[in-house]
Amino acid sequence: MKKSLxxxxxxxxxxxxPAFSQADEKPPKGYLAITFGPxxxxxxxxxxxxxxxxxxxxxxxxxxxxxxxxxxxxxxxxLAAAIKGAVIPLDVQALxxxxxxxxxxxxxxxSTRWGYTGFFVGPxxxxxxxxxx
Numbered sequence: 133m134k135k136s137l138x139x140x141x142x143x144x145x146x147x148x149x150p151a152f153s154q155a156d157e158k159p160p161k162g163y164l165a166i167t168f169g170p171x172x173x174x175x176x177x178x179x180x181x182x183x184x185x186x187x188x189x190x191x192x193x194x195x196x197x198x199x200x201x202x203x204x205x206x207x208x209x210x211l212a213a214a215i216k217g218a219v220i221p222l223d224v225q226a227l228x229x230x231x232x233x234x235x236x237x238x239x240x241x242x243s244t245r246w247g248y249t250g251f252f253v254g255p256x257x258x259x260x261x262x263x264x265x
Contacts, residue, residue, distance in 0.1 A: 191220065
């Protein structure tokens with residue numbers, strides 16, 4: 133899987149980028165993306181207050197896109213699809229400390245990371261400008 137993904141990225145860089153650099157041709161009809169970045173736990177999901185029933189005890193994690201592409205069927209409208217996901221760990225120490233404070237004694241909390249992976253498909257609108265599409 134990793135080898136195939138690396139070959140796909142290298143092939144895109146070798147064959148795909150020169151097509152985008154030719155200024156006198158029409159703008160590209162599609163795009164291909166691979167992304168990775170932080171996932172910030174905010175609100176009740178990221179709250180670590182033991183007294184609140186809605187606290188999620190989530191730590192910051194990361195988001196990823198394995199593959200995303202879009203294709204314009206007409207000049208400003210097209211279809212996009214992506215395989216995306218996220219991984220967000222749980223603050224197990226805050227939970228163990230809360231149990232120990234509430235009930236006394238020592239507690240050990242074990243948890244797996246919260247996350248999702250999904251396949252997303254939908255329409256997209258392209259609003260081209262002089263420099264960005």
